[in-house]
Amino acid sequence: MSAEIEQFERLFIDDIPLIDTRAPIEFAKGSFPHAVNLPLMTDDERAQVGSCYKKQGQDAAIALGHELVSGNTKTARVEQWRAFAEANPHGALFCFRGGMRSGISQQWLADAGVDFPRIKGGYKAMRRWLMETLDALCQERCFIVVGGRTGSAKTRLLVGDEQSPALVGSIDLEGLAHHRGSAFGRRVTEQPSQIGFEIALAIAVLKTARATDTHLLVEDESRLIGRCALPLAMQEVIKTSDVVLLEASLADRVEHSFDNYILQNLRDFERLLNDSNKAFECFEQGLLDALSRIQKRLGGERYKQLLAIMEAALAEHRRGNPERHREWIAPLLSDYYDPMYDYQLKHKEKRVIFKGDAHAISAFLQTQAT
Numbered sequence: 001m002s003a004e005i006e007q008f009e010r011l012f013i014d015d016i017p018l019i020d021t022r023a024p025i026e027f028a029k030g031s032f033p034h035a036v037n038l039p040l041m042t043d044d045e046r047a048q049v050g051s052c053y054k055k056q057g058q059d060a061a062i063a064l065g066h067e068l069v070s071g072n073t074k075t076a077r078v079e080q081w082r083a084f085a086e087a088n089p090h091g092a093l094f095c096f097r098g099g100m101r102s103g104i105s106q107q108w109l110a111d112a113g114v115d116f117p118r119i120k121g122g123y124k125a126m127r128r129w130l131m132e133t134l135d136a137l138c139q140e141r142c143f144i145v146v147g148g149r150t151g152s153a154k155t156r157l158l159v160g161d162e163q164s165p166a167l168v169g170s171i172d173l174e175g176l177a178h179h180r181g182s183a184f185g186r187r188v189t190e191q192p193s194q195i196g197f198e199i200a201l202a203i204a205v206l207k208t209a210r211a212t213d214t215h216l217l218v219e220d221e222s223r224l225i226g227r228c229a230l231p232l233a234m235q236e237v238i239k240t241s242d243v244v245l246l247e248a249s250l251a252d253r254v255e256h257s258f259d260n261y262i263l264q265n266l267r268d269f270e271r272l273l274n275d276s277n278k279a280f281e282c283f284e285q286g287l288l289d290a291l292s293r294i295q296k297r298l299g300g301e302r303y304k305q306l307l308a309i310m311e312a313a314l315a316e317h318r319r320g321n322p323e324r325h326r327e328w329i330a331p332l333l334s335d336y337y338d339p340m341y342d343y344q345l346k347h348k349e350k351r352v353i354f355k356g357d358a359h360a361i362s363a364f365l366q367t368q369a370t
Contacts, residue, residue, distance in 0.1 A: 004119070005119050005120060008129045012207070017035075019081060020036065020095075021038065021093055021095045022123065024039060030194070031199075032199060040077065040104060041068065049064055052064045062100075078109065081109050082114050085114050093109075094122045094126070098118065098122030127195075130206070134205055134233055138205070139233070141209055141215075142215045142216070143216050143217070143237045144216075144217050144218075144243070144365070145237070145244070146158060146218070146219050148248065149248070149337065150253065150257070151252075151254065152253055153252075153256045154219050155172065155174055155219060167362065169217045170217040170218075171204050171208050171216060173201070177225035177226055177228040181226070186226065187268065188269050188272050191227055214368070244355070244361050245352055245356075247355055258322075262322055269283045288307075288311075294336070297336070306328050306331065
């Protein structure tokens, strides 16, 4: 019988390819970034076996499972595993608890002449290890939180762009959550599941912590990034760590917001849908929905004013001119987001260790690393 893997860190540090033999419904709730779902049983087969187990016991359920996955069905699934194992000889497979399903999959592969290791304890053990590791790293390592007003390009500072590299030690929380963090932060594709987000975050922190001995950097976020909730350990990091504040003029923040929430979002929809009319419809509805989500906090009169400006900008944009979007972005930043930022800043002023523009903060953080 092939080996069992009991040490998990290298699996995640080295992005080891994995076969997740759980059913698709389990995989959809959350798995590991380099796992491929090649299930032993389909959702329906798993449901039948589970029902049989409850009514008739384990032996009958095992017998039903072998009956359902037999003949050509079994041959096809083993062939998928074999092809993956040959393409990824350093990989491994797992099921939920590292028990029967992965054991059967491993044995059938061995019968086909392929020795392929499985993960001891399976998905449950790996996930628990990741969450415990995240908790430990959040307590052990020094973090610095990058704050600043909405639109000040905090994410760009951390992760870099064509003009500047990523800052050493940075962890892109918004990238992992696939959301820009504000009411207008939805991206064109779905966010990960909560479990998937937690796993990806734990792996990112682990990799970053192992890659550098200096501080780790995260953006100042609330508990929720879209619908993804930060784990408690990361919430505590953001609440208690030293803060650097990225300063930018209102004009620069308007321009950054215009580039990201208007131009980039529309380009993303166009790439996704390959239909300019449908892309604009989705883009337009996304903006209107985002403004609607903060209607109560804006107040009725201010909401109506901004909505009128936004609708006029969208109409002009449909005719080929996107420039008027700045007319609602500027007051939204200055009259809505900035007062919230000022209020929140009062609770973290004692933790602020530096303020400056992107170049000044980059230089300051380099001095902290020495």
